Amino acid sequence: MTGKKLIDMILLGVMMLATLAVVGLFYYTEKMYKKPPIDENAEKTALLNSVDAKAIPTFFKVDKMTVSLVPRNEAANSRMRWLEIEMHLVLFDAADNELMKASLPIVQDRIIDITSKMGPDELNSLSGKILLEDRLKREINKAMKKPVVKNIFFASFIVQ
Structure with a gap:
């Protein structure tokens, strides 16, 4: 990397933190977060009410x-x-x-x-x-x- 041990450790820590954040976000969106089911009648009514x-x-x-x-x-x-x-x-x-x-x-x-x-x-x-x-x-x-x-x-x- 740069050759200086302190700067290399800081860069490694930042990259590790970014990697963990991306993996955590991926895990949350795929495994933990559940989208609410779509109510077609409510969506249709809202659409018709919003249109002239x-x-x-x-x-x-x-x-x-x-x-x-x-x-x-x-x-x-x-x-x-x-x-x-x-x-x-x-x-x-x-x-x-x-x-x-x-x-x-x-x-x-x-x-x-x-x-x-x-x-x-x-x-x-x-x-x-x-x-x-x-x-x-x-x-x-x-x-x-x-x-x-x-x-x-x-x-x-x-x-x-």
Whole structure:
């Protein structure tokens, strides 16, 4: 080490003390210290209480629907086109979920009415889907007589 007996003994003592402290800490954390068991219900309740209720969106699923589309050209050889659509409506308030369940036939009517007036080429484009989403939100909120739908997510969107 340094060659001086007193300094070597002090350094050896300090290293021994550090080694014993690390071994003691390891023994305590592995053998003696027991973590309290996790109560999942308490953790879930604490998490839900700490999060703003508006941060967790409420979804309302509209089941798969098939809507016939009006062909743009009325030629005799134009074939009939269909839109198969399934969507999830994001609601402003969780309390509106019951209102949406009770008004599901009105919502489905608005979906059929709006989508059937759009052409297949229009629905296949990105701008057409954005326009459809905007029209659906506006018409559903108008039918509910208050803002209920915040956003719409399409789970299935097939034009045949």
